[in-house]
Amino acid sequence: MQEQNPEPRNPLGMDGIEFVEYATSQPQALGAVLQMMGFVPVARHRSREVTLYRQGAMNVIVNAHPEALPGMSAPGAHPALSAVAVRVRDAEFAWRRALDLGAWAMPTRASVMELNIPGIHGVGDSLLYFVDRYRDFSIYDVDFVPIPDAPAHPPALAGMHWFGVVQSVFADRSRDWVDFYTHLFGFAPLPGGQYFGILPKGTLLVSPCGKFYLQLIEPPSGAEDIDWEERLLRVGIGAPDIGAATKLLRERGVVFVDRAPVQTSDKGALTQIYLGSVTFELVKGDLSPARAGSGS
Amino acid sequence: MNVDRFGMDTITLAGPLEAKLRAVRDGGFTQIMLAARDIVGHPQGEAAAIAAVKASGLRVTGFQVLRDFEGLSGHLHDYKVDIAKSMLAMCKALGAPVLLACSTTSAHAEDDRARMAADLAKLAMLAVPFGIDIAFEGLSWGRFVNDVPAAWDLVERADRYNLGLALDSYHMLATSTPLDILDDIDPARIFFVQLSDFMWTSTPTPDERRETARHFRVFPGEGVHSDAIAALVRRLDENGYAGDISFEVFNDDYVQMPLDTVVARANRSVQWLLAQVPRRSLPFRRRAG
Numbered sequence: 001m002q003e004q005n006p007e008p009r010n011p012l013g014m015d016g017i018e019f020v021e022y023a024t025s026q027p028q029a030l031g032a033v034l035q036m037m038g039f040v041p042v043a044r045h046r047s048r049e050v051t052l053y054r055q056g057a058m059n060v061i062v063n064a065h066p067e068a069l070p071g072m073s074a075p076g077a078h079p080a081l082s083a084v085a086v087r088v089r090d091a092e093f094a095w096r097r098a099l100d101l102g103a104w105a106m107p108t109r110a111s112v113m114e115l116n117i118p119g120i121h122g123v124g125d126s127l128l129y130f131v132d133r134y135r136d137f138s139i140y141d142v143d144f145v146p147i148p149d150a151p152a153h154p155p156a157l158a159g160m161h162w163f164g165v166v167q168s169v170f171a172d173r174s175r176d177w178v179d180f181y182t183h184l185f186g187f188a189p190l191p192g193g194q195y196f197g198i199l200p201k202g203t204l205l206v207s208p209c210g211k212f213y214l215q216l217i218e219p220p221s222g223a224e225d226i227d228w229e230e231r232l233l234r235v236g237i238g239a240p241d242i243g244a245a246t247k248l249l250r251e252r253g254v255v256f257v258d259r260a261p262v263q264t265s266d267k268g269a270l271t272q273i274y275l276g277s278v279t280f281e282l283v284k285g286d287l288s289p290a291r292a293g294s295g296s
Numbered sequence: 297m298n299v300d301r302f303g304m305d306t307i308t309l310a311g312p313l314e315a316k317l318r319a320v321r322d323g324g325f326t327q328i329m330l331a332a333r334d335i336v337g338h339p340q341g342e343a344a345a346i347a348a349v350k351a352s353g354l355r356v357t358g359f360q361v362l363r364d365f366e367g368l369s370g371h372l373h374d375y376k377v378d379i380a381k382s383m384l385a386m387c388k389a390l391g392a393p394v395l396l397a398c399s400t401t402s403a404h405a406e407d408d409r410a411r412m413a414a415d416l417a418k419l420a421m422l423a424v425p426f427g428i429d430i431a432f433e434g435l436s437w438g439r440f441v442n443d444v445p446a447a448w449d450l451v452e453r454a455d456r457y458n459l460g461l462a463l464d465s466y467h468m469l470a471t472s473t474p475l476d477i478l479d480d481i482d483p484a485r486i487f488f489v490q491l492s493d494f495m496w497t498s499t500p501t502p503d504e505r506r507e508t509a510r511h512f513r514v515f516p517g518e519g520v521h522s523d524a525i526a527a528l529v530r531r532l533d534e535n536g537y538a539g540d541i542s543f544e545v546f547n548d549d550y551v552q553m554p555l556d557t558v559v560a561r562a563n564r565s566v567q568w569l570l571a572q573v574p575r576r577s578l579p580f581r582r583r584a585g
Contacts, residue, residue: 100418101417101418102417102418102419102421102422103421103422104381104422104425121425122425123425124425170427173427175457176424176427176456176457177424179420179458180421180424180425183417183421230427
């Protein structure tokens with residue numbers, strides 16, 4: 001009889017989100033939206049049409065590089081949330097473990113002298129990266145050149161920090177994806193009925209580091225006709241005071257949806273759809289910005 | 297029971313893929329179980345085969361068959377993972393919701409149930425991004441797993457939501473599997489049922505089972521185990537199984553007969569089966585769960 005040792009709660013030593021990436025053929029347009037949301041362009045990739053935006057502990061990469069990976073679509077006009085990079089203790093360990101458990105490896109796209117960031121295929125055309133260099137030096141130091149006169153570490157507006165990522169799934173497929181995130185990463189589903197923000201639906205999973213959430217959303221029942229696909233839908237941004245955050249962002253030109261059932265409240269807010277596909281959800285949750293950004 | 301739950305399997309019919317699809321559709325069936333060789337063996341290539349399936353309007357029940365996946369190690373395991381990926385990609389291209397995987401017959405596999413379960417869990421994980429279910433079937437001549445209880449044990453150990461069982465009446469009859477095992481299995485974990493009978497009373501050895509399975513199966517109602525098949529279908533129905541039922545009838549004579557003649561026999565079998573099951577209308581579920 002083999003002893004059943006329980007897996008450690010955080011098998012990869014996950015430590016939050018390093019960056020999220022959008023793919024788009026209109027990087028300037030998306031850049032303008034990101035800047036309205038408080039992100040600042042801080043660096044450009046050495047060899048590809050890729051820009052790094054940052055505020056506080058949140059890094060966003062805008063990838064307009066036309067040469068798509070084999071089997072993946074080239075960036076379209078509507079920006080797509082194309083990757084999430086998670087911080088882990090040992091990226092190679094995390095990647096090999098994921099492959100052993102049945103993840104699909106992503107072919108490398110690093111050029112000479114660039115970092116080869118290991119990744120696996122996620123939902124739809126998206127990728128999930130493992131990053132372990134974020135303490136002593138950052139991955140951006142290798143592949144990116146700072147934008148002259150741009151602040152390297154612009155502070156977050158209204159204490160904003162990553163709250164999570166929302167993914168659409170096909171009907172009856174949530175539990176498959178719960179298996180995916182539980183076994184490959186150590187996420188844990190929250191008990192039914194525990195939600196944050198103003199869109200309380202679907203299945204919520206908490207990361208093993210406790211620093212962010214995944215929300216899986218199936219198509220609404222009775223909506224067989226709508227064009228539903230499995231993909232990363234949007235990011236959730238946490239803020240300690242939603243009223244203060246939405247006020248600040250409105251002054252910068254951000255438009256929030258202000259009709260039921262997604263009316264702005266002290267729980268959260270949802271921006272309008274920008275560029276045909278991009279929305280941001282603000283959420284007041286139990287993640288303090290200090291905890292989210294501490295890297296501990 | 298709903299007639300639309302019954303489907304044909306291409307391996308039962310002779311001829312090119314397009315002729316099989318046409319005969320099945322013209323015979324009134326709405327779904328088809330496909331085999332990899334229908335696709336890769338198409339004279340105009342894979343894309344033409346996929347286009348033919350899409351053009352037929354038939355719903356794809358599933359795709360078969362991944363063999364000898366579990367229990368291997370080292371380069372043999374890696375090789376099988378590559379094969380599985382290729383089959384999953386074909387499933388995706390065809391819109392097949394289920395990949396059938398059958399228990400290993402490989403002399404190189406090891407009887408390590410924990411490893412076999414981990415291998416099936418890995419296979420299921422590979423299928424998640426494609427939205428595909430894995431239906432695991434215990435072949436009656438499988439090396440370690442050769443009946444429903446053993447197959448169910450592995451599926452339970454692997455514990456993945458998109459991994460379930462495929463039941464094949466032939467293997468259950470060949471190994472005289474008591475139906476009571478079905479009462480221990482959540483019907484939602486049965487992803488797929490294949491029905492066929494055969495002409496002999498018993499098949500005591502694995503070699504006889506394999507030989508009979510590959511050449512001498514007949515449609516339900518045509519063989520000598522009609523009562524047992526009726527009991528199986530009734531039990532599945534009573535337990536709430538609401539998925540697809542496909543005729544997997546390997547028969548050397550059927551592949552020498554006109555397609556519409558074979559499809560007509562399949563239709564007789566559907567009517568025979570419907571007569572065995574009380575007429576109550578179960579909700580038809582596209583996906584178990």
